[in-house]
Amino acid sequence: HDVLLDRDFELPCDLLVLTSGYTGDETVNELKGQLKVSSDSEGFFQERHIKLGPLDFPTSGISLCGCARSPKTLKESCEEAVGAAMRASIPMKNGFIExxxxxxxxxxxxxxxxxxxxxxxxxxxxxxxxxxxxxxxxxxxxxxxxxxxxxxxxxxxxVHYSDDQILAQIKAALEDSPEEKIIAFVCHWCALGGVDMAGVSRLQYPTNARLIRVMCSARVSIKMIRHAFELGAAGVLVAGCEFPTCHYISGNYAAETRIKRAKRILAKNGFEPDRLWNVWCSAADGPKFASTMRDMVRELGLGEGGN
Ligand code: SF4
Ligand code: SF4
CATH class of the missing domain: 3.30.70.20 (Alpha-Beta Plaits)
Structure with missing residues (x-):
């Protein structure tokens, strides 16, 4: 198929040699550090969102196109290049960014x-x-x-997600029967999408969870986790985007590292670290969120009430 002419054609030949697959190269890693953008395991840069921001990096003001993102034909690369240039021209034309x-x-x-x-x-x-x-x-x-x-x-x-605001939400959620409640910190993007999906799919799961929305799982501090346990929470769940698709580049990696640290600190302070759970899911992962809740309730020995 000739992608420029958009026409099938036949080429008589004695030998057909297929090109080897594209892979990214080491400059991706170097640029990644300099621009603070992310790449995938194949060495290609990763877009902000495959549908909502295919030509943008999560970092404002930097666009990508063509084979920087994945193997592309010349035609696709040219089309994406025009799109990326248009994206870049918006703030230049406006003269400001929001x-x-x-x-x-x-x-x-x-x-x-x-x-x-x-x-x-x-x-x-x-x-x-x-x-x-x-x-x-x-x-x-x-x-x-x-x-x-x-x-x-x-x-x-x-702003809007201060420590005081989140700690107050934890306190309010645990006012009654905290020993039956699970404080679930859910990131605004994938995890909350997964929770929504569980709801619209009418999946059944125990009602012990009290959800606290944060923009990223990386917002959840050890102080917040500890506060929930000090107030008697049966368990704490930190839910974020699955790897490597964090909306904030590397927030879920930071959250995972912090959760490991939190477990050690909880153990030293007399709390059971096994009561701190985490789940990484996509916005379509309603079943994963629902099954995590069922597993938590079973493992923590809770009744399926918590109303
Ligand atoms: S992390 Fe360190 S440098 Fe940054 S605001 Fe806190 S105390 Fe200051
Ligand atoms: S770590 Fe996140 S919240 Fe903090 S300055 Fe950077 S982008 Fe803003």
């Missing part, structure tokens, strides 16, 4: 300049000012909350 309403804010009076937030932000949205103090670049911040959950001085607030 920032997220959910962003990080640093209370400089409490900060000890440890640099953790600056190093860990997946979007390079924290810079050091002239005096080497961290400063949030609000136009780049996506509000994932990773920095706030990791900050040792607890001096980063995520």
């Amino acid at each position: 920032a997220e309403g959910i962003v990080a804010e640093i209370d400089r009076s409490l900060c000890n300049d440890c640099g953790l937030c600056w190093k860990r932000c997946p979007y390079n949205a924290i810079e050091l000012d002239e005096e080497k103090h961290p400063r949030v670049i609000k136009a780049l911040c996506k509000g994932c909350g990773l920095c706030a959950a990791d900050c040792p001085k607890e001096c980063i607030t995520i």
Whole structure:
């Protein structure tokens, strides 16, 4: 098939040699670190979302097209290149970009300049000012909350998802019969989609879960998990996007590492680490969420009530 002419044709030949498959190369890894973008295991860059942002990186202002994303024909690459150029032209034409309403804010009076937030932000949205103090670049911040959950001085607030707001939700959820309740932190993107899917599919699962929505599983701090157990929660579940599709590039990886740390800290403080669970699912994974809830209730020895 001639992709340019969009026509089938016959080519008489004695020998047919197929080209070898495309793979990415090592420059992907180098660029990935510099631009703070993600790639897949085949060495291709990964788009923001296969349907909602196929030509965008999660990092604002950088687009991708053609074989940078996956093996493509010349025609497909050209079409995507036009699309990517159009995407790039929008902020250039407007002369401004719209920032997220959910962003990080640093209370400089409490900060000890440890640099953790600056190093860990997946979007390079924290810079050091002239005096080497961290400063949030609000136009780049996506509000994932990773920095706030990791900050040792607890001096980063995520607008609309502050520690106080989330801790208050945990407290309210555990007011009655906490020993029957599971606090389930669900990320806004895939995990909440999975919960919705379980609902619209009318899947049956125990009602013990009390959902607390966070933008990313990386927003869930050890303090929040511990707070739930201190208030008597039967279990805590952290649910996020499956690997490697985190909406915030690497939030689920950070969450997974933190959950392992949280288990060690819980054990040292006399809590049962096995009561802390996690699940990584896609927005279509309603059955996975429902079965996780059933498994948790069974393993934790709970009644299927919790109303
Ligand atoms: S992680 Fe917290 S204490 Fe450390 S530099 Fe960032 S804001 Fe300051
Ligand atoms: S909330 Fe996320 S994107 Fe914003 S500064 Fe913190 S780590 Fe970076």
